[in-house]
Amino acid sequence: MKSYLRYFIEFLVIITGVLLSFYLDDLRQLNEKKNYKDTLVEELLITSEEDLKQITKITADLDKVQEFIDEFLKDIEDGIKDLDDDQIAEKYLFIVQKMSVSFFPQNGTFNQLISTGSLDLINSKSFRRVLLNNYTHYYDRNSANNRTLDDLYLAFGANIDPYITVVAREVDDATFIYSDMVVESYDIDQDFYLSNTFKAYLLTAKSMVGKNIDMLDIFSKSYSEIITLANEEIN
Numbered sequence: 001m002k003s004y005l006r007y008f009i010e011f012l013v014i015i016t017g018v019l020l021s022f023y024l025d026d027l028r029q030l031n032e033k034k035n036y037k038d039t040l041v042e043e044l045l046i047t048s049e050e051d052l053k054q055i056t057k058i059t060a061d062l063d064k065v066q067e068f069i070d071e072f073l074k075d076i077e078d079g080i081k082d083l084d085d086d087q088i089a090e091k092y093l094f095i096v097q098k099m100s101v102s103f104f105p106q107n108g109t110f111n112q113l114i115s116t117g118s119l120d121l122i123n124s125k126s127f128r129r130v131l132l133n134n135y136t137h138y139y140d141r142n143s144a145n146n147r148t149l150d151d152l153y154l155a156f157g158a159n160i161d162p163y164i165t166v167v168a169r170e171v172d173d174a175t176f177i178y179s180d181m182v183v184e185s186y187d188i189d190q191d192f193y194l195s196n197t198f199k200a201y202l203l204t205a206k207s208m209v210g211k212n213i214d215m216l217d218i219f220s221k222s223y224s225e226i227i228t229l230a231n232e233e234i235n
Helices: 002-076 085-098 108-115 125-159 196-234
Strands: 164-170 181-188
Touching (some): 085 125, 085 164, 085 181, 125 196
Protein backbone atom coordinates (compact mmCIF):
# COMPACT_ATOMS: atom_id res chain seq x y z
CA MET A 1 0.00 0.00 0.00
CA LYS A 2 2.85 2.34 0.93
CA SER A 3 4.60 1.63 -2.36
CA TYR A 4 1.45 2.51 -4.32
CA LEU A 5 1.17 5.76 -2.41
CA ARG A 6 4.81 6.53 -3.09
CA TYR A 7 4.36 5.86 -6.82
CA PHE A 8 1.23 8.00 -6.88
CA ILE A 9 3.03 10.90 -5.22
CA GLU A 10 5.95 10.57 -7.63
CA PHE A 11 3.47 10.52 -10.52
CA LEU A 12 1.80 13.72 -9.23
CA VAL A 13 5.19 15.40 -8.85
CA ILE A 14 6.16 14.48 -12.41
CA ILE A 15 2.80 15.59 -13.86
CA THR A 16 2.91 18.81 -11.86
CA GLY A 17 6.44 19.48 -13.08
CA VAL A 18 5.47 18.87 -16.71
CA LEU A 19 2.37 21.05 -16.45
CA LEU A 20 4.34 23.79 -14.71
CA SER A 21 6.97 23.59 -17.43
CA PHE A 22 4.29 23.98 -20.11
CA TYR A 23 2.72 26.86 -18.20
CA LEU A 24 6.03 28.69 -17.80
CA ASP A 25 6.85 28.15 -21.49
CA ASP A 26 3.43 29.48 -22.52
CA LEU A 27 3.93 32.45 -20.21
CA ARG A 28 7.35 33.11 -21.72
CA GLN A 29 5.95 32.98 -25.26
CA LEU A 30 3.07 35.26 -24.29
CA ASN A 31 5.49 37.80 -22.81
CA GLU A 32 7.59 37.65 -25.97
CA LYS A 33 4.49 38.25 -28.09
CA LYS A 34 3.44 41.16 -25.89
CA ASN A 35 6.91 42.68 -26.11
CA TYR A 36 6.82 42.33 -29.89
CA LYS A 37 3.34 43.88 -29.92
CA ASP A 38 4.68 46.85 -27.92
CA THR A 39 7.54 47.21 -30.42
CA LEU A 40 5.06 47.32 -33.30
CA VAL A 41 2.89 49.86 -31.46
CA GLU A 42 5.97 52.06 -30.95
CA GLU A 43 6.70 51.84 -34.69
CA LEU A 44 3.04 52.60 -35.41
CA LEU A 45 3.31 55.71 -33.24
CA ILE A 46 6.25 56.97 -35.32
CA THR A 47 4.57 56.35 -38.69
CA SER A 48 1.29 57.88 -37.45
CA GLU A 49 3.07 61.09 -36.49
CA GLU A 50 4.76 61.14 -39.90
CA ASP A 51 1.44 60.55 -41.67
CA LEU A 52 -0.20 63.32 -39.67
CA LYS A 53 2.50 65.75 -40.80
CA GLN A 54 1.93 64.64 -44.40
CA ILE A 55 -1.82 65.24 -44.01
CA THR A 56 -1.22 68.73 -42.59
CA LYS A 57 1.01 69.66 -45.55
CA ILE A 58 -1.37 68.29 -48.19
CA THR A 59 -4.40 69.95 -46.56
CA ALA A 60 -2.66 73.34 -46.54
CA ASP A 61 -1.93 72.98 -50.27
CA LEU A 62 -5.51 71.90 -51.02
CA ASP A 63 -6.90 74.88 -49.08
CA LYS A 64 -4.78 77.12 -51.31
CA VAL A 65 -6.07 75.27 -54.40
CA GLN A 66 -9.62 76.07 -53.29
CA GLU A 67 -8.63 79.69 -52.76
CA PHE A 68 -7.20 79.99 -56.30
CA ILE A 69 -10.22 78.24 -57.85
CA ASP A 70 -12.50 80.74 -56.10
CA GLU A 71 -10.37 83.61 -57.46
CA PHE A 72 -10.76 82.25 -61.00
CA LEU A 73 -14.52 81.76 -60.62
CA LYS A 74 -14.90 85.29 -59.30
CA ASP A 75 -12.72 86.69 -62.10
CA ILE A 76 -14.65 85.06 -64.94
CA GLU A 77 -18.12 85.55 -63.46
CA ASP A 78 -18.79 88.86 -65.24
CA GLY A 79 -17.17 87.77 -68.51
CA ILE A 80 -14.29 90.22 -68.08
CA LYS A 81 -10.77 89.07 -67.22
CA ASP A 82 -9.25 91.14 -64.41
CA LEU A 83 -6.33 88.88 -63.46
CA ASP A 84 -3.25 89.34 -65.61
CA ASP A 85 -1.75 86.40 -67.51
CA ASP A 86 1.17 86.05 -65.08
CA GLN A 87 -1.25 85.54 -62.19
CA ILE A 88 -3.41 83.13 -64.18
CA ALA A 89 -0.40 81.03 -65.18
CA GLU A 90 0.98 80.83 -61.63
CA LYS A 91 -2.37 80.03 -60.03
CA TYR A 92 -3.37 77.52 -62.70
CA LEU A 93 -0.02 75.74 -62.36
CA PHE A 94 -0.50 75.48 -58.60
CA ILE A 95 -4.05 74.16 -59.01
CA VAL A 96 -3.07 71.47 -61.51
CA GLN A 97 0.05 70.54 -59.57
CA LYS A 98 -1.58 70.25 -56.16
CA MET A 99 -5.26 69.35 -56.66
CA SER A 100 -4.52 65.66 -57.26
CA VAL A 101 -1.79 65.19 -54.65
CA SER A 102 -2.66 61.95 -52.89
CA PHE A 103 -2.20 60.86 -49.30
CA PHE A 104 -0.58 57.44 -48.99
CA PRO A 105 -0.87 56.02 -45.45
CA GLN A 106 2.04 53.94 -44.19
CA ASN A 107 0.25 50.66 -43.46
CA GLY A 108 3.18 48.24 -43.18
CA THR A 109 3.21 48.18 -39.36
CA PHE A 110 -0.56 47.65 -39.19
CA ASN A 111 -0.22 44.74 -41.61
CA GLN A 112 2.41 43.23 -39.29
CA LEU A 113 0.04 43.62 -36.34
CA ILE A 114 -2.54 41.63 -38.29
CA SER A 115 -0.26 38.93 -39.73
CA THR A 116 1.47 38.18 -36.39
CA GLY A 117 -1.73 38.20 -34.31
CA SER A 118 -0.37 41.12 -32.30
CA LEU A 119 -3.52 43.17 -32.87
CA ASP A 120 -5.44 40.76 -30.61
CA LEU A 121 -2.94 41.44 -27.80
CA ILE A 122 -3.72 45.17 -27.73
CA ASN A 123 -5.46 45.85 -24.43
CA SER A 124 -7.81 48.60 -25.55
CA LYS A 125 -10.86 47.65 -27.60
CA SER A 126 -11.14 51.30 -28.65
CA PHE A 127 -7.57 51.23 -29.97
CA ARG A 128 -8.25 48.08 -32.00
CA ARG A 129 -11.43 49.61 -33.40
CA VAL A 130 -9.72 52.86 -34.41
CA LEU A 131 -6.87 50.97 -36.10
CA LEU A 132 -9.25 48.77 -38.08
CA ASN A 133 -11.29 51.78 -39.20
CA ASN A 134 -8.19 53.75 -40.17
CA TYR A 135 -6.38 51.04 -42.13
CA THR A 136 -9.37 49.30 -43.74
CA HIS A 137 -12.48 51.46 -44.13
CA TYR A 138 -10.76 54.86 -44.36
CA TYR A 139 -7.89 53.39 -46.37
CA ASP A 140 -10.29 52.00 -48.99
CA ARG A 141 -12.23 55.28 -49.19
CA ASN A 142 -8.98 57.20 -49.60
CA SER A 143 -7.79 54.87 -52.39
CA ALA A 144 -11.04 55.38 -54.30
CA ASN A 145 -10.74 59.13 -53.79
CA ASN A 146 -7.17 59.09 -55.11
CA ARG A 147 -8.27 57.34 -58.30
CA THR A 148 -10.92 60.02 -58.85
CA LEU A 149 -8.33 62.77 -58.40
CA ASP A 150 -6.02 61.04 -60.88
CA ASP A 151 -8.85 61.01 -63.42
CA LEU A 152 -9.44 64.72 -62.78
CA TYR A 153 -5.76 65.48 -63.37
CA LEU A 154 -5.83 63.60 -66.68
CA ALA A 155 -9.01 65.43 -67.72
CA PHE A 156 -7.39 68.82 -67.07
CA GLY A 157 -4.34 67.78 -69.06
CA ALA A 158 -6.37 66.59 -72.04
CA ASN A 159 -9.04 69.31 -72.13
CA ILE A 160 -7.62 72.47 -70.56
CA ASP A 161 -3.85 72.41 -71.03
CA PRO A 162 -4.17 72.94 -74.82
CA TYR A 163 -5.84 76.30 -74.08
CA ILE A 164 -4.11 77.31 -70.86
CA THR A 165 -0.61 76.07 -71.50
CA VAL A 166 1.97 76.54 -68.76
CA VAL A 167 5.56 75.37 -69.13
CA ALA A 168 7.17 74.88 -65.72
CA ARG A 169 10.32 73.59 -64.06
CA GLU A 170 10.97 72.06 -60.66
CA VAL A 171 12.22 74.23 -57.82
CA ASP A 172 15.75 73.16 -56.94
CA ASP A 173 15.17 73.06 -53.19
CA ALA A 174 11.77 71.33 -53.26
CA THR A 175 11.58 69.11 -50.18
CA PHE A 176 8.17 67.42 -50.25
CA ILE A 177 7.00 64.21 -51.94
CA TYR A 178 5.86 66.23 -54.93
CA SER A 179 8.36 68.83 -56.10
CA ASP A 180 7.14 72.42 -56.34
CA MET A 181 7.12 74.02 -59.79
CA VAL A 182 7.64 77.55 -61.10
CA VAL A 183 6.39 79.04 -64.35
CA GLU A 184 8.87 79.41 -67.20
CA SER A 185 6.47 80.35 -70.00
CA TYR A 186 2.76 80.26 -70.78
CA ASP A 187 0.09 80.78 -73.41
CA ILE A 188 -3.39 81.76 -72.19
CA ASP A 189 -6.40 81.51 -74.53
CA GLN A 190 -8.52 84.45 -73.35
CA ASP A 191 -11.79 83.12 -74.78
CA PHE A 192 -11.37 79.70 -73.21
CA TYR A 193 -10.44 81.24 -69.87
CA LEU A 194 -13.80 83.07 -69.83
CA SER A 195 -15.76 80.09 -71.18
CA ASN A 196 -18.40 78.00 -69.43
CA THR A 197 -16.29 74.94 -70.20
CA PHE A 198 -13.41 76.20 -68.05
CA LYS A 199 -15.90 77.26 -65.37
CA ALA A 200 -17.41 73.76 -65.34
CA TYR A 201 -14.00 72.16 -64.87
CA LEU A 202 -13.20 74.57 -62.04
CA LEU A 203 -16.46 73.74 -60.27
CA THR A 204 -15.78 70.02 -60.65
CA ALA A 205 -12.28 70.45 -59.27
CA LYS A 206 -13.59 72.51 -56.36
CA SER A 207 -16.07 69.78 -55.46
CA MET A 208 -13.56 66.92 -55.70
CA VAL A 209 -10.85 68.78 -53.82
CA GLY A 210 -13.39 69.62 -51.13
CA LYS A 211 -14.22 65.92 -50.72
CA ASN A 212 -10.50 65.16 -50.46
CA ILE A 213 -10.10 67.79 -47.73
CA ASP A 214 -13.00 66.20 -45.85
CA MET A 215 -11.36 62.77 -46.18
CA LEU A 216 -8.05 64.12 -44.89
CA ASP A 217 -9.85 65.71 -41.95
CA ILE A 218 -11.28 62.30 -41.04
CA PHE A 219 -7.77 60.81 -41.29
CA SER A 220 -6.31 63.63 -39.20
CA LYS A 221 -8.74 63.01 -36.35
CA SER A 222 -8.17 59.27 -36.63
CA TYR A 223 -4.38 59.58 -36.48
CA SER A 224 -4.59 61.96 -33.52
CA GLU A 225 -6.65 59.32 -31.72
CA ILE A 226 -4.21 56.58 -32.73
CA ILE A 227 -1.28 58.57 -31.32
CA THR A 228 -3.09 59.11 -28.01
CA LEU A 229 -4.14 55.45 -27.68
CA ALA A 230 -0.71 54.15 -28.78
CA ASN A 231 0.96 56.16 -26.03
CA GLU A 232 -1.51 54.75 -23.50
CA GLU A 233 -0.88 51.20 -24.76
CA ILE A 234 2.91 51.30 -24.42
CA ASN A 235 2.91 53.26 -21.15
